Amino acid sequence: MSDPFVFIVHVTDAPASARFYGDLLGISPAFASPRFIAFDLADRVQLAVWSGAAEVARSTPRTSEVCVALPGGPGVIDERYRAWVAKGVEVVQEPRDESFGRTFVVADPDGNLIRVAPVD
Template sequence: MSSSIVFIVYVNDAPEAARFYADLLEIKPGFQTPGYIAFDLGEGVDLALWSGQLDGLTPAVPRTSEVCLALPGGPEAIDGQFARWVEKGVRVVSEPRDEVFGRTFVVADPDGNLIRVAPVD
């Protein structure tokens, strides 16, 4: 079995999406081509943005999966991250609320892909 995993997010414009994710996550891509850009998230884990695979990808299409950023620090850290991202102008899908696993919220990238923030398990 592979010792690495890549989470692929389909986007319309990989370079534009990469600018959004780089700003949001405050990291730089580790690998770039015109249609595929990957971010190293830690040992054996990458987030890749891939364009050209789906025609007509729009934010209005319902999404059934999400990328989740797990933060340490409890509810205050979650609420603080929400405030910082709102200042950046992200589209909020659901505001911070308490769920069975802790405080969480969801935003969307420009293509409508969901990004959840939740506490570290």
């Protein structure tokens, strides 16, 4: 049995960020405290937002990203892009073709990057 994985995104306001991610991904928290909120993604895999670390400045460079991998080809990627733009997300990179397929990048309210790409 493998150990559980929790991918933590540092944010300034955990409840606000949890609402953002919950709405964007269509999921509800599995665990919530005032500064740490986790979402179950798969068996033993979670995505969490945490505001307990040092204050996160919007100007801090982001060197990692959460990736949502979608099956179904370029049309599905473009459809998700349009749906998220309709929600008012900040677009960092519009849809384009890369060596791994169609992709785009948006940012959460703290500037953390969220990429959408095809399933490998």
